[in-house]
């Protein structure tokens with residue numbers, strides 16, 4: 001969380017930083033700030049968004065070729081002007097921006113206070129700024145040495161960029177746990193939490209690793225560990241297009257991303273699913289496939305929407321490949337002393353590839369000797385680099401904080417792995433395997449068909465936009481879809497919503513149902529269809545409002561429900577890919593009609609790099 005940007009080179013830094021911060025605003029938007037080095041270091045920062053920062057600096061002279069900027073998701077200290085980054089050290093030698101958490105900050109702060117340091121903010125970042133300065137002044141060392149020594153004293157996570165006012169042609173950056181990418185231009189360097197602020201200037205990037213310190217001095221880059229070992233930078237070429245990170249005519253990134261799903265599912269299958277053979281090839285898993293085929297157990301870990309995709313994965317793996325699966329919140333898994341066997345396969349799912357709890361859970365599983373695989377969207381992010389092997393979802397950049405196309409891409413990857421394993425383990429017959437591949441390849445067109453009914457969802461949204469509570473019900477494969485539908489609604493519209501397995505309704509939530517309660521039922525035809533019809537009757541008997549997702553041509557539920565949203569027929573194991581789409585659109589329109597900031601919902605951030 002928090003987005004950081006830095007620039008050093010021959011252009012004006014400020015416009016590059018502001019544009020970069022706007023691209024990173026999905027990472028946090030409680031406050032924003034910038035520091036420009038031009039003889040002296042000038043800091044401007046305020047509570048609110050990057051647009052508020054622009055307003056603040058409108059009449060200021062922002063010229064300078066070196067600058068750093070920050071957009072914050074508050075951890076230590078409430079979001080206000082003082083706690084906003086950048087933070088200057090007490091004697092003004094250093095200015096710093098930081099993404100992450102310094103866990104031992106209160107002990108360090110106490111020691112610095114004992115030595116006369118006075119703090120203005122409540123942040124852990126100001127502690128780091130003052131620690132660097134203390135070492136710099138006391139040890140009479142260079143800024144680079146002071147940064148490296150300070151970082152050896154720090155416990156926690158950081159992506160930092162540091163300006164030292166005494167060493168003018170220089171920027172220092174360091175990373176541990178929080179992502180940092182360096183873009184290499186012609187006589188200029190860019191720093192950012194991810195590549196989106198960089199791609200319009202250069203495609204050559206270095207992904208910093210943990211404990212790396214990068215120094216740009218007099219137009220030269222040097223990369224070291226915090227212990228002063230010199231490293232050879234590995235330069236990668238970005239496979240990202242600027243058009244992919246712009247709204248392309250849609251009102252919000254979320255809507256654009258919902259509408260991209262036929263393309264993103266297709267891209268995720270491209271080159272992997274061959275329907276005329278038919279075969280599924282997953283290059284990223286090639287070397288580990290023998291171990292995966294023999295797996296006695298699969299543990300899937302993730303957070304938020306990625307965890308919901310993992311739940312769909314559980315049903316897919318158990319059904320197609322007959323391998324027992326456990327799905328765990330990464331945060332619970334890592335702290336509860338889990339039993340991990342050497343022949344377990346752990347699959348970590350993450351859109352960003354940076355979620356702190358998922359990363360920590362991966363490290364734990366690796367230490368226990370399990371094979372750890374990743375399903376990630378952001379190429380070059382931390383999780384793909386920490387795992388033994390994996391499969392990228394090729395969904396393209398997801399900017400809207402509420403995850404949409406990443407979910408369907410993750411489920412597509414899970415379906416491909418489960419089907420491939422089913423074939424290799426002999427738990428699917430050739431006919432079943434062939435039929436499933438055919439169904440999977442038909443999904444993108446069916447997604448388009450659902451999207452074309454957009455206006456119908458808008459009308460339903462208008463009717464229920466003022467509801468205070470929603471219940472989402474589903475069984476089997478559609479239980480995780482119900483959870484995801486409820487999450488989408490609550491995170492962007494702030495309406496309380498709960499997802500439940502439909503059969504559990506009678507053990508509690510049924511008490512909530514009255515004539516004001518919309519109940520969204522995912523009633524796609526599968527082996528529990530008759531049961532879900534009964535659940536709908538139970539809701540109607542209590543005067544609840546039923547909005548049902550049904551297969552095209554379903555007349556039974558049509559006659560009972562208040563509203564239906566039809567999806568094309570498919571294999572029921574793959575239908576989560578379809579059923580989730582009306583739910584995404586319903587949430588989107590309700591949130592827009594309630595005047596909510598859809599792309600940047602309050603208190604949330606897209607990339608949760610704190611624990």
Ligand code: G6P
Nearest residue numbers: 303304305306350351352355403
């Ligand atoms: C945040 C985001 C969610 C996302 C979750 C996990 O809470 O707002 O949309 O599902 O993190 O993120 P990951 O990048 O690991 O999938």
